[in-house]
Amino acid sequence: MNAPAYNFAYLDEQTKRMIRRAILKAIAIPGYQVPFASREMPMPYGWGTGGVQVTAAILGPDDVLKVIDQGSDDTTNAISIRKFFGKTAGVATTTSTTDATVIQTRHRIPEAPLHAGQVLVYQVPIPEPLRFLEPRETETRRMHALGEYGLMHVKLYEDIARFGHIATSYAYPVKVNARYVMDPSPTPKFDNPKMDNCPALQLFGAGREKRIYAIPPHTDVVSLDFEDHPFTRYRFDAPCALCGAGDSYLDEIVTDDKGGRMFVCSDTDYCEQRQQAGHRGSESAAPHKERAHV
């Protein structure tokens, strides 16, 4: 039998070179979707194969890797991907945003500010921001080439006409470097401003759709809006029940079937760091504080 033997970080060096070339091109043309010959990875398409391939291509033995899904290091898919690289690359892993050199993420940008030298790798399901307006790739590539984004503005305008708001709450389209309209992956629009002028390199990998794109450090990233309907962030108006943070994106936890719910930081590392620093919320299991009634 042809017993499998795998390279450092799983992918063979030829494939890594191919992906690195795509990444370099993506960095050179911010926001442009570079086609690449995505491989079958040992996890399913749609579960982060694009992000995993980008991470595998840029990872070196000295890197420190953090993987989050929904902002959390402890969700099953984040654990699965972290273990994959722990096993195939033997790199150090961390849950700390500050300590990581490479952060692979699904659906969130960490709350703690990123710094120069870090790389944020996004998992992207549908890289094409115009896809739901125009299903054809041949058409959308032409629209990007011509900078023909009227359709997107009409869609946003129609939202306002129907709902009084832009009814896009995640995967909210942005314009990168005043040229390409880009899908930020399904992050909540709360995270959009963090992409703007970010000192870290942001790489986006879409495995199934075979696209890589990038935002180089310190690039202008503007959320699409109108003068009279400026872009706004959404955040549930409550402090985190565990750490009391008033500035973090919150997960809603349903606590019973009688309408009981609580709100906690979606970024688990941010929440834990704050709790360690002594911050407390209404539901903290803190020793110095009366435990909330069950």
Add this chain to the structure above:
Amino acid sequence: MYVAVKGGERAIENAHRLLAHERRGDRDIPELSLAQISEQLSLGVDRVMTEGSLYDRELAALAIKQARGDLIEAIFLVRAFRATLPRFGATEPVDTGAMQVRRRISSTFKDIPGGQVLGPTFDYTHRLLDPQLADGAAPDAPATGEASTGATPRVTDILGRDGLIEPSPPAEADVPVGDLTREPLSFPADRDLRLQNLARADEGFLLALGYSSQRGYGRNHPFAGEIRFGEVEVEFMAEDAGFAVPLGSVALTECQMVNQFKGSATQAPCFTRGYGLAFGQSERKTMSMALVDRTLRARELGEEVIAPAQDEEFVMSHSDNVQATGFVEHLKLPHYVDFQSELGLLRKLRKEFAVANEAPPMQEAAE
């Protein structure tokens, strides 16, 4: 009290342990061997090799065993392994005309040089469940006869001699064969890439598309010119040696559909081709593939593109079952964050709606 969404690592490990246990089933029942799968579930193995794009019966059998008989999961396992293999180059085009034929039929001519060879087929069997098979009755030994030494030329070549069918495009030695697993696909795609996509495509998806074309959605009047199944030699051009070196043989099924074409101002009317090729004995797959290959040639042949089966971007973007299953099943992954965003927006819209409509007493209270 809130229980943190944690402990995923232990949960995953335990889930995988349980999966391995369930895969094995009742441990009092003897375990399946790879040889049993390869020999007795051979058409499943053929499908996994075809859609997995890797000719290795043993690995395909292992994949089926590991996947608990879920063929798409098995195809996925084979694909993931294949993706890590180095690529040395492309073989010489295989000569299916020189195939050691185990089955070969034509529905366009009553008799053909080399004859109609039924071979092992479900065709004409009565689909009655066989209780004797349940008891493990040994089948009769197959009837044997002298092997024919006569050539079995392809039916399409016979038609081609009189110019009744368009010629097969000749192999171009200087033009590298496209490979969508190594180069990203772009549209419009050439026929080599379309055929590669169709060869890897989900059998059920192609079956439905081919069927839709027969029912009028992109109709092109097909005849099964020939279906043949057997062994062909594979040769690889060794640059150092300067000649083609035989690598071994593979079992293939080939289907050549013969389709109508009315001709044009510059071209005399002639039949056109639809082509299907797959590993092992995969007749449904190759026939469906040949139908869809032909419908996808609509643009090339100046036919109006009106049906899904004629739309190459639609077909090629959705034919891969590993991609499709991944994306459909990724909905199982957590989406708390986006859902929270949507929830926030929806609550806001409902609140505004309630204010605007100044909630009459009967209306459901806003949250």
